[in-house]
Amino acid sequence: MTDKRANTFALQHYTKETPEPPDDLVLWRYLDFPKFLDLLTTRTLKMPRASSMDDGYEGMLGEAAVDARLKSWKLMGEPSYLRQVSWNKELRATSFWRDRTYVSCWNSFPTENAGLWRIYGDDKGLAIKTTWKRLKESFTAGDCVDRVFYGNIEYKNFATDTVASDTFTDQYFSKRVEFAHENEFRLVAHDISRDHSYTDTDPTGLPKFATIDCDLDALIEELIISPRLGAWVTKSVEATCQVFNGDWRIRQSKLYEAPEKSSTKF
Known part of the structure; x- marks a missing residue:
């Protein structure tokens, strides 16, 4: 499915091999308060550059898939110097695309x-608790x-899985087990702006984030405060959200709340 929206912004499932995610798929985004405040003030979802993320394998093939590809080139009779050139080019x-x-x-x-x-x-x-339906309907423009491609991550044992992704986009939907x-569940987008260099491999000057304009009332079903924070934090977050006209439920997690030691359920 391709969903067109403002400024030619489109959503597309990254693969036709698996079913579309259901609209009622529950999604969570855990974040600290400064990042939430940025979301409130800018009303944009920031997508960091893949090369800046903690996992150095973002967008990369696993070692077993690499070995399998090199072996297939060798079996096809490609000489070693050409295999080296081909692989270094890849x-x-x-x-280039990680940046x-x-x-x-x-x-x-x-x-x-x-x-x-x-x-x-x-x-x-x-x-932030939401659903796939709410998330996709909150987007307005990029x-x-x-x-923007979307889908569930497929987890692989990179040391043994020899199956390589078909495209650079697909590689961002595979992670180590x-x-x-x-x-x-992730969103992936490639920078196709003509204002940014496509010939220079130096990423200097490229945006550190892509941003998507976001209707927060459509996005947020519930805002849940950490179970380890004091109850006063909930009132502070409520007051902050009111300043920005936030219209969503706010509550504190009861994850560590002890059960009753006596019961009146008779």
């Missing part, structure tokens, strides 16, 4: 996730991107 192209590809990461779980609270700072964090705890 590595340069991969690096011109932007990613937004979400987590697909039906409920809160204690591990993700820990990872993303449950002593200072918030979580800046340096005009097409060590990250499977994230159960990630």
Whole structure:
């Protein structure tokens, strides 16, 4: 499915091999308060450059897939010097697109996730709860991107999986199995702006983020405060959201709330 919207901005499922994600797919975004404040004030979703992310394998093939590709070239009779030239050319192209590809990461779980609270700072964090329907309908326009691909991450053992992705875009929807705890759903966009260099491999001057204008009332179903923060934080967040006319439910997580020690359920 390709969904056209303002300024030729379009959404497209990255693959035809798997079903479209359902509209009621529950998605989470764990973030600290400064990032949430930026979302409130700019009303834009920022997608960082793939090459700036913690995982150095973003957009890269795994070692087993690389070995399989080199072996196939050898079996086809390609001499070693040509294999070297071909592979180095592909590595340069991969690096080029890592600097011109932007990613937004979400987590697909039906409920809160204690591990993700820990990872993303449950002593200072918030979580946005939404659905795929709400997320896609919140988007209005992009800046340096005009097409955003979406889909669930496929987790692979890069040391043993010899299947290579078909395109550079597909590679951003494969991650190492060590990250499977994230159960990630992501958005991926390539910078196609003619204002940015396509001949120079130096990323200096390229945007550090792609931004997508976002209707926050459409996006946010619930804003959930970390279970480890004081109750006063909820009132402060409520007041901040009111300043920006936020119309969504705000509550504090009860993840660590102890059960009743006696019961009146008779």
